[in-house]
Amino acid sequence: MTNSIPTTNLNTNSKRRSIEWLLCILGALNCILVAAVFTNSQLTGEGLTSIWPLPLIYFVEISVLGIVCLIAVAMLRNNSVSRWSGIPWICSGILLALVILGAWTIGFYLIPAMILFLIVGILVDRRTQGDIALHLIYYVSAGIVQASLVFLTLLG
Numbered sequence: 281m282t283n284s285i286p287t288t289n290l291n292t293n294s295k296r297r298s299i300e301w302l303l304c305i306l307g308a309l310n311c312i313l314v315a316a317v318f319t320n321s322q323l324t325g326e327g328l329t330s331i332w333p334l335p336l337i338y339f340v341e342i343s344v345l346g347i348v349c350l351i352a353v354a355m356l357r358n359n360s361v362s363r364w365s366g367i368p369w370i371c372s373g374i375l376l377a378l379v380i381l382g383a384w385t386i387g388f389y390l391i392p393a394m395i396l397f398l399i400v401g402i403l404v405d406r407r408t409q410g411d412i413a414l415h416l417i418y419y420v421s422a423g424i425v426q427a428s429l430v431f432l433t434l435l436g
Contacts, residue, residue: 300404307400319336346371348371349397352364356404361410362408368397374422376426379391
């Protein structure tokens with residue numbers, strides 16, 4: 281008697297992992313492209329100094345969120361719960377705050393990345409039997425912290 285893993289289970293996990301990768305790559309590309317387009321639209325003859333520190337800091341943050349989520353999905357192992365599984369939820373929560381606060385400008389264009397990262401988080405939790413309730417708390421908390429930081433920068 282051998283202890284082999286059924287091939288159907290491996291195929292299903294590899295398909296789910298591929299879908300997670302695809303959605304995460306699309307979300308990261310959305311973040312990077314939206315930030316690049318809006319940075320380019322804000323530039324004047326003075327270069328980046330005309331939009332420093334705000335809104336350039338937010339544009340850099342949006343790009344970094346996409347890259348961090350991509351790294352987190354790359355660091356996840358096949359079926360083990362790890363601390364990396366909460367990162368897509370946190371990235372999506374931060375984007376939620378930026379979508380709401382920037383609703384008439386950049387926010388509309390960040391909706392696809394926010395939704396994609398949220399779907400990636402759900403798929404990862406379903407595949408690894410992660411704690412969706414805890415990650416939902418991460419999602420909401422990240423959005424509240426990001427909104428608070430935006431409001432504090434506007435006051436200061």
